[in-house]
Amino acid sequence: MAAIPEASVQAWAAAGPPVIHASGVNLVFETADGPVHALKDVDLTVGRGDFVSFIGPSGCGKTTFLRCVAALETPTAGRLNVNGMTPEAARQARAYGYVFQAAGLYPWRTIARNVALPLEIMGYPAAERAERVRRVLDLVELGGFANKFPWQLSGGMQQRASIARALAFDADILLMDEPFGALDEIVRDRLNEELHKLWQRTGKTILFVTHAIPEAVYLSTRIVVMSPRPGRITDVIDSPLPRERPLEIRDSPEFIAIAHRVREGLRAGYVE
Amino acid sequence: MPRAARGCRMRSVLPVLTVLAAILAVWYAATIPMNARLVDGQAARAGVTLTFSERAARSMSLTRPVLPAPHQVAQALWQGIAAEPVSSKRSLVYHAIVTVEATFAGFVLGALVGIALALGIVYVRVLDLTVMPWAVISQTIPIVALAPMIVLLANATGIGDRLGVENRLVSKTLIAAYLSFFPVLVGMVKGLRAPDAMQLDLLRTWNASGWQSFAKLRLPASVPYLFASLKVAIAAALVGAIVGELPTGAVDGLGARMLVASQFGQPLLMWAALFAAAGVAGVLILAVGGLQRAVDRAMGVRG
Incomplete structure (x- = not known):
């Protein structure tokens, strides 16, 4: 795999140095059944403001890579x-x-105190905590639920609260490990749309692990296709889709073409 | 909502009452064969032959029965609670207060020791490997065998004199604590370890300190486990306090009351003291349960 795609090199010129830079990253777990090669020779560069999805079957190392970054x-x-x-x-x-x-x-x-938890740990003063909690809860459209307890919210709302919690402090990188994996299709569609808008509004750099091809194609500026045993990158696709993306874009020929390429990449990884 | 709640309460009370009625029926029936020798002996001496209903009536009204009837026990209990001033040594309330004192002191001491040991086990690897087996072994030693030794040692060292309390209270407290620390230890270890790997990873991503993960996550997560074990511990502490009253030559406390009554052939008093102890246990467990509900509400537990 070429280490640095052309598009990213051009992006650096505008956006400064890369946010994440991996070269020759390997991770071998020693287990009772012998060594497991979880990541093999991973080269990847993520620029500021990129939305990068990692997709691949179980055991391809996508979550492991995210945990390495963290x-x-x-x-x-x-x-x-x-x-x-x-x-x-x-x-x-x-x-x-x-x-x-x-x-x-x-x-x-x-919910409000859950979102405030990282702020408490990081030592933000109480007044600023309250201000930030209000702002991020509005951002994920949970403004009216600040004083509810988690069990009073649906699964999708709970996940939005956990995104608000990750946004509450000023980290400019968001690492998301299958955040919508446990939600049903309809809720997932809606949260995808909201996450996309949130990314546009905040300009965060997002690394997003998923099993779902439509989700990866819809959200990403780049899609990293991975395959297992050993976990490695088999394809990196720069999305030609515009930044403005209504859900209907998923019926466009460009979208279908990228989804096709991702699917082919995943299939190739399986055959080996 | 109130109607639903009332319906709910009725549903839980009805089975309890049914079981209670069944127990009373069996108990009344059992007094006839259990007291048969006493009743028959009296009848033989008087030279009369008894019909079934006469036998039943006499079985349930003996002054020193082998098995007293429920209403006799209730009467003795009522007399012990209401008919005597609280300061009287014949008052069950007086003896209950003495026992509850030791129970409470032992419960607090046992709970503190249990929590401290649990913290040690969760945070110190050496303690994790060493404490638990000894804690388990400690509970396999019959407390009835251990209690006299604790009483002896407490008297010999005179800790109580130095602390300004009775030596007997010290030994009872120690025995109660010995029985009640164990459930708290087991519950707290489980509770402090309840947070899963993801929760701990999340705290790591925020670069939280060890103290912060304890105060914000492990401690609140352990609260439900703590209360479950406190309910067991308070009952165990009561048993410990009563056992502590048996071998000490104590004259005060429900345990002493039971022992004295059995030695002096007053079964009614013995049974009354037994039921007083059961009542005290119930009240103590309800009190812990009430505390738990208050904490639950503050912590937003569903329902």
Whole structure:
């Protein structure tokens, strides 16, 4: 795989140095059944404001790569930089917000206090906490639910609250690990549309892990196709779709062409 | 809503009452064969032959029955609670207060020790590997065997004198704590470990300190487990306090009351003290349950 796609090189000129730069990243887990090659020779560069989706079957290393960026796993070989720092330094600098597949809200805290949790941990003063919580809850359209407890909200609303929680502090990177994987199709469509708008409004750099081809194509400026055993990148697709994307764009020929290429890439990965 | 709540309460009360009625019926029936020898002996001495209903009536009104009838126990219980001033040594309320004192002190001490040990097990690897087996072994030693030794040691060291309380209260407290720390330990270890890997990862992404993960996640997550074990612990502490009253030559407390009544052949008093103890246990568990509901409400528990 070519290390740096042309489009990204041009983007740097405008947007400065890359947010995430990986070269030759390898991760081998030692297990009881012998070593497992979770990531093999991953080269990837993500520019500021990119929306990059990682798609591939289970065991392809897409979540593992995201966890490496978050310094929740450490690569066994290769170089990985986040905001020009090591992932560990970036984690300590609170450079990213992480959204898991489960919302993981604390049942004993109201929605507002759940969103305020990272702010409490980071030592924001109370007045600023309240202000930020109000702003991000409005951003995910949960303004009226600040004082509800998590069990009073639907699954989709809980996941929106967990996105608000990741947005509450000033991290300019958002790492999302199958955030809509447990939701039904209709809720997922709506949240995709909202996430797309949110990305446009905030200009965050988003890394997004998913199983779903339409979701990846709809949301991304770039799609990284991965395949398992060993986990590696098999294709990187720069999306020609415009930044403005109504849901109907999914019926356009361009959309279908990209989805086709992703599907072919996934199939090729399976045959090997 | 109120009607639904009332319906709900009726549904839970009805089965309890049914079981209670069945127990009372069996109990009344059992007094006849259990007291048969006493009743027959009296009848033989008096030279009379008894009909079934006469036998039944006499079985349920003996002054020193083998098995007293429920209404006799209720009467003795009522007399012990209401007919005597609280300061009297014949008042069950007086003895209950003595026992509850030790129960409460032992419960608090046991809960604190249990929580402290659980923190040690969760946060210190060496303790994780060493404490639990010993805690389990401690509970396999019969408390009835251990209690006299604790009483002896407490008296010999005179801790109570130095603390300004009775030595007997110290030994009862220790025995109650010995029984009640264990459920708290087990519950708190489980509770502090309840947060899953994802929750801990999430705190890591915010670069939270160890203290913050404890205060914001592990501690609140352990609260439901804590209350479940506190209910067991308070009942265990009561048993401990009563057992602590048996071998000490104590004259105060429900345990002493039971022992004295059985030695002096006053089964009615013994049964009354037994039921007083059961009532105290019920009240204590309800109190912990009430505290739990208040905390639950503050923590937004559903329902």
